[in-house]
Amino acid sequence: MSYILEIDNLYKSYWIAKEKGFHDVLKGINLQIKKGEIVGLVGESGCGKSTVAKVIFGLTPADAGKVKIDGEVADYRYPKKLFKKIQMIFQMPKDSFNPKLTIGKTLIEVQRNFNPKLSRQEVAAKAEEYLTMMELPVEYMSKYPMQLSGGECQRVAIARALLIEPDVLICDEMTSSLDVSVQAEIMNKLLELKEEKGFSVLFITHDLVLAGSMCDRIVVMNQGEFIEEGPAYDILNNPKNEYTQNIINSIFM
Numbered sequence: 001m002s003y004i005l006e007i008d009n010l011y012k013s014y015w016i017a018k019e020k021g022f023h024d025v026l027k028g029i030n031l032q033i034k035k036g037e038i039v040g041l042v043g044e045s046g047c048g049k050s051t052v053a054k055v056i057f058g059l060t061p062a063d064a065g066k067v068k069i070d071g072e073v074a075d076y077r078y079p080k081k082l083f084k085k086i087q088m089i090f091q092m093p094k095d096s097f098n099p100k101l102t103i104g105k106t107l108i109e110v111q112r113n114f115n116p117k118l119s120r121q122e123v124a125a126k127a128e129e130y131l132t133m134m135e136l137p138v139e140y141m142s143k144y145p146m147q148l149s150g151g152e153c154q155r156v157a158i159a160r161a162l163l164i165e166p167d168v169l170i171c172d173e174m175t176s177s178l179d180v181s182v183q184a185e186i187m188n189k190l191l192e193l194k195e196e197k198g199f200s201v202l203f204i205t206h207d208l209v210l211a212g213s214m215c216d217r218i219v220v221m222n223q224g225e226f227i228e229e230g231p232a233y234d235i236l237n238n239p240k241n242e243y244t245q246n247i248i249n250s251i252f253m
Contacts, residue, residue: 005200026051039215049204080113086168087162097153103145131159171204175205
């Protein structure tokens with residue numbers, strides 16, 4: 001079976017000055033994601049979830065191991081080629097935007113970087129199309145990030161990522177800073193677009209229930225290791241690992 005995203009035996013450690021030694025953050029993790037699949041990566045804060053995302057996206061190098069996208073080893077020396085296939089949505093949406101650029105200029109600049117052959121009219125029209133797709137008015141093209149709410153900024157972040165038409169979308173705690181009602185709206189829209197566009201999603205969260213409602217499969221992470229993996233229903237209703245059982249018990253007690 002071919003996979004759109006593969007993580008092969010990844011290791012990563014960081015030097016901890018206070019401890020005068022290295023701390024192992026990723027300990028030989030492996031993962032495969034099929035085309036069109038949503039996989040949830042769940043674990044407590046500090047377990048290494050965000051490091052997984054950063055390594056895949058090229059924000060930090062692995063000490064060992066490989067990342068493959070659509071069967072090819074990711075070559076982080078050529079980020080433009082990589083980012084055409086994979087995009088990332090961050091936890092704090094406003095921090096991922098240039099505050100000096102309007103939303104319109106941000107969306108247009110992204111397209112010019114990846115589709116330089118498109119005319120000015122074409123990139124503007126596509127930016128407006130994706131804003132509308134995310135249920136934001138076209139007038140937001142002239143607004144600045146600080147003029148938008150957190151939920152609105154996250155909708156723009158999704159639009160910006162999908163403009164490139166990636167194969168894989170990494171969502172790193174993308175709703176944790178939003179209130180519950182806005183979170184539900186964003187998640188429903190993401191699911192709708194996933195069905196329409198066919199991209200795959202690595203959905204990183206500390207919320208096991210949210211992952212269960214969103215994902216086809218769930219991987220549970222603890223202290224740098226993947227300790228349990230399976231269909232979302234099985235993980236929620238029949239967990240095998242004691243750590244996973246404790247998380248579920250803490251939710252439903």
